[in-house]
Every structure is written in C-alpha cells, then in structure tokens.
Amino acid sequence: MVTVTKPLSSTDSPYQSRGLLSTLRRSPLTLLTHLSVIVIVVMWTLPTAGLLISSLRDKEQLAVSGWWTSLSPSTQRLMVRSVPPDAQLEEGGRYVLRGKVSDDQALQVLAFGWSSREPAAYAVGDVAQMRKGQTLSISSNGEYELSSPEPFSGARGKRLFYTAKIPPRFGLDNYREVLTTGGIGQSFINSLTVTIPATVIPILIAAFAAYALSWMAMPGRGLLIALIVGLLVVPLQMSLIPLLRMYNQIGSTFGVDAKSYLGIWLAHTGFGLPLAIYLLRNYIANLPKEIIESARVDGANDFEIFTRIILPLSFPALASFAIFQFLWVWNDLLVATVFLGTGEQQMVLTARLREMLGSYGGNWEVLTASAFVSMAVPLLVFFSLQRYLVRGLLSGSVK
Amino acid sequence: MTGVKLSNIRKSYARNEVLHGIDLEIELGEFVVFVGPSGCGKSTLLRMIAGLESISDGEMYIEGALVNHIPASMRGTAMVFQTYALYPHMTVYDNMAFAMRIAKESKEVIDEKVHQAAELLQLTEYLGRLPKALSGGQRQRVAIGRAIVRSPKVFLFDEPLSNLDAALRVQTRIEIANLKENMPGTTMIYVTHDQVEAMTLADRIVVLSAGKVEQFGSPLELYTNPANLFVARFIGSPAMNILPVVLEQSGPHSLIRFTSGKTLSVPVASELMEEGAELQLGIRSEDLLLSDKLNALLSGEVQFVESLGEMTLIHVKCKESDSIIVAKLVGIIELHKGQTVHLSLMADKVHLFNTEGHSLRYLDQQSCDAGQQAEQPDLVTDNV
C-alpha cells in the first residue's frame, strides 16, 4: 500500500514518451517486479471493491447473492400476506381480495404458489385452484387476485408465495443505518481521542531516541539498541495483562482511574516504541555524517541539530511510521478492550461495531457499511501523509 | 600570535594510534596545506582541529586558548567538506544563514553578510535555490560561502576540490586564492592530495606520513631542500630520482662514487660521516643534462619518451640505479626507445641522504640554524 513517488526530474522525461515499450525492454527482473505489483494490487483492491459494493446494496439482496452478481437482477423467493379479509369485495357472487405483492415498480413475478410446500407451483397467468374452490392468480407486475365462493374470514390476510426477479438496488440505506444508530459519532470521537495521541507521543519519543542512538556517543549504546530490537519480538498478548496490573497498581497510588485514556495512550506508546525507534534509527543513522558534522561546526548543539536538520530530513520515515501506528491503533480492539471501559465516553469505534454486530445478529449490511466507515479515517491519513514519502529528499547535499 | 598551535598531538582509535605526536605552530593568517599519502592522517588532524574528533593526547591552542575540551560548536572554526555537506532542505540563502541564525544574529546582519558572500562567490542569482538545483561547482561555492559568512578564526578545508572536474578545479582554486587575499586575518588549513594545489596556495606546507610530520616549510623550501627521502620523493612531479652511492671522502664538500666507479664532488657537507658509508643520491629530473660519453656520470637505454613540446621527459634504465631515471630536458629532443643516452648532473643540485633517509644538506642547515646552542639536534648525534 505504501507507494513511493519519485519527484519528477529531468532524467525521467526520456522514458515517459516511450512508456510501455521501454518497460518491456528492461530486464526480466523489472518485468517480474511489475507483475508482482499488479498481483498485489488486484489482491488488495478486489476484496475492498467487493466490500464497497456490498455496503451499497440492498440488505435483502445482500443476504442472498454475492456482490459480483449485484449488477444483474436477482431471483428471490418471497412471501407476503394478502390484504386482510375486511377489505374483501363481492363481485358476481364471489368474494375477492385484490392487491399488489410489492410496491416495487420494477419487480417482475415469475411464479407463485399458495402453500409453503410448493411456493412456485404456478407460472404467472395461471389460475391456482386452492382448497374450498378458492382461486389465486398473480400477474407478472405483482398484482394478485384471490377469490372465494365463501366470504374470507379471520383477522389476517392469506399467505402468498412468489418468486420474483428483482432488479439491482443500490443506496445509502446501510450507511444511514450505521451512522444513525446511537453512539457511532461518539465512538468516532473516542477513537480519535485514543489514536491521535497514541500516534504522536511514540513518534516524538522515538525520534529523539533514534537521534541519540545514532549520533550521540555514549557508553552502552550498542547494548541499548540490541535491547530495543529484542523488544520487537515480545508478543503483545503476553504482556497485556501484567501491564494492566502494573498500571493499576501504580495508578492507584496516584489515584488514577483503572480505565482511562491515559492508560491506553501509555500502552500504545509502549507497544509502538520499539518498532518506531528501530525504523527511525535505521533512517536517521543513514543520514550523511557530514551534514551533521557541518551543523556542529556551524555552532549548532544537539537539540538544534535535531530540530533543524534531522527532523525535516526524516519526514519520509516519520510519515511512514505515523501511517503504521495510526492504522494499528485505529484498528485495535484488544488493547482498547483491556484498557478502556465500555461506557459511552470510552467505547472506541471497533468496540462499537462489534457491539452493533452482536445486537443485530450478524447482519451483513451493518458489517460492510461500518467497515467502510471505519476505513475512511485511515485512508484519509494515508493519502495526506503519502506525499511525504518521497525519495530524493537528500539529493544535492553530498556528492 | 600563533593561529593554531599543536603540541605533541596524538590520536588513537581503540588501541590503534594513527597520529604519533604532531607539533606544529601555524601563524595567524597563514595558509597552511597538509599533504601526504592516503591514510596518513590528514583528515583526522583537520577534524581534531575542528573539534569533530577527540584529542587522545597533547595540547591544542587556537589563537592562544587551549581548546582540547571545547566542543566543535564553540571553537569558532569553519569547515568545508569534500562532499559539500549542504543542508539539502534549505535554500542557498538559508544554508549560508544557518550558522548566524544559530548564533542569534540580527536579521539585517545576516542579510548583509549573506549577500556580501554571495557577491564574492557569484552566487547572488542562486540564493533562492535548493542545493539539488545547483551544479557541483556552485555547490562547492555555497559550501565555501557558508563558511566565510561566519568570519571564523580558523578556516578548514578537507579536499574541497576533489569532486570537481579539471577546469572547474583550476577556477575554484583561483577563487580560494582570492579568498585568502580577502581574509588576511583568518588562518586557513587546507588538506589536499594535489601537489599543484599545495604548491600554489600554501604559505607553508606540512608533509605528513603515517601520522608524523615529515617536514613543515614553504613550498620552495620543500622543493629545493627536502628534509628526507620521503619528502624528496613526495614533492615534485616527476618524483626525484634516487641512486645508491658511496661516500669516498667526507668534508665540507663530499666526494661520492657511483656504482659504475665514477666519482663526483658535491657541495654537501658530510663532516660527521664515516668514509665508505652508503648514501642515496637524489637529483631532480630537471637537474639532469644530456652529455657526451666521456663526461657522462650515468648512461643507459631509453625506455620511454614523453614529448610535451616545451620539454621532453625521457625515462632511462641506468646501470647505476635499480629504478628508472627520469630526465626533464628543455625543448624538443629527438630520441627514441632503445637508444643509449649519456647524462650528467648538476653537482650543486644534488641531495644526499643517509641510511635513515635524512638529507645531509638539511641536517647541516639545521645545525647551522641551531647556531652555537649547546644542544645539537638528536638527528645529527645519532649518526656519529
């Protein structure tokens, strides 16, 4: 997903005009690279596109057919009750109930029946002979007519079964449902409250640490770096509960709540720091030594070197880590479940979605639409930070 | 006052000593060039002066003040790196203003100094550009500009021209020479591989070899009176010819015998040497002359001829030497490969080196300079 765009330079132009041809003429390895990129892109975008289409489909259609059939009409077996007997009319000695199986103008009935055992026993145009001399006919536009020699009795209408071809239906109903169901907006804000500090704090700490670990001579530096790399492999699940206990114990001596935003910020910071320091150190340690020495001779102290030279030059690394960390925290459910409560003021989006799914009994339309709602923010973050992921930031500095 | 004074400066990396006690006194405003073969410690010494490397032992003074423990940012030096080391995210203007902004100079002062420097280096029209939009020569000028705006006490250059092509190198060399004129009070130290740069720019040259100072003197001094075999071979192109000889008779004038048996009296004092001692004779290629067979001191077969128009270089394989002798003859000389030539040499230009490689002429002069002081230099007493 992380694309690296190279700023246009004059050396690019000769290739642009020749395009594909020159691509093919390059080494087989390049071709292989391009092919694998295409495969990866397809593998990524296809399910995403499916999810998007599904989220826009009608929920009944979604339940019975896959998203790839969404453009062709679906054939569904449905049941309605006729109008109740109070509405019966007497026409030529027979009692008649008339109505329409559906309001949908585009609906096309193919077959019908009157018993659940044979829901499609009759084709449209046929007249179905029911018990006690009753008849039923349904026309292809959905109009039905029930007639009986005796008056219809009972409070409810009769059950009618029909098979209909329903044209594709798209709409934002699912989104409306997800967004208007209580609490989503609040959860959105809660998620941002967790994610933004949990992204910014580790970056700040890690950038300072990475600078110190690459450019400030100190005893035991190598050991410290090895320790941080070692922390990369500690599984989160293993440390979660001990961490929570520790936090609670320390927190209780300061009178801090067991479940609070501070706790989850600290937890995410802790879990994010090893990777952040590792990534940023790799980048910062590879900045040309002469630039830093030159700044030092120019009179800058370590802090000035860090803020004026290192930070601006490290944008690509900072941005890529910011994307990683933001995605990870935004999509996290586990840490949020452990460190945050379930109250309205603390429930994050992932927890909210899980709850909605639970109470709706696994309704697909909620899942698809809410997946897209929760993806929107990370996508926005990615595209706004993507322009910092540029190569050639250092060009012109050292030969 | 001295600009930079080094006294017994040593540098070790782990247990590996790379500078073995350097003593130098560089005058205020002097332009000093460090030369020496690759890996001899030139850059290390320069970086120690800048404060980028710690000093393992010894004392360093800049304008009289001990700076051993003063960090690079407070030493008041400016350095031009071989790789330019411009700040890639800043414009030319910001690159030059950086040091003054760090020093919290006022906006007007910064603006004035940057424009002054830009004018001097013909960079005015590029002030708004990023380094990546500049050519190599322009980048190098920005690097120099960045150093001069600070009016440093000591100006350090580490092979600043080695990334430039030949024409640009000449041009930038002239610019550096002009800079030296414009900043008479600033001590400048310049590291280079290039002899021409060293000879043309330097007030004095320091020849370094394997972490030691071989000789410190003006370019012509080094050329005409090298202290030892190393300097003799290192300075000058083509390198000085070296031949083994034997001392026949010592005295204010020495009589030497070539391996061919021919003898020559040279005006080099060798009073303290034993007769029969083995010596090395050094003679510059331009001090060799074509001669007839009878008067020749050296004869051999021509191996290679380089005709350069104003002069001709001939490479001769002589019986008297294991290595090839190169003679620089004025004008166009018709000679070809395989021909036998006879050469004589100018006796007053001959250098003699003892078995330790020290020049007898240089030692003699040193002891004269030392005057009537009781202490004789160690070098001389060693050889008695």
Ligand SMILES: Nc1ncnc2c1ncn2[C@@H]1O[C@H](COP(=O)(O)OP(=O)(O)OP(=O)(O)O)[C@@H](O)[C@H]1O
């Ligand atoms: N950081 C270091 N660690 C260990 N040894 C070093 C280090 N830096 C330099 N040296 C050693 O010190 C010696 C002098 O290095 P220096 O860079 O000063 O050479 P130089 O004269 O500048 O050579 P060149 O002309 O190739 O630039 C070399 O032998 C080098 O291997």
Ligand SMILES: [Mg+2]
């Ligand atoms: Mg060097």
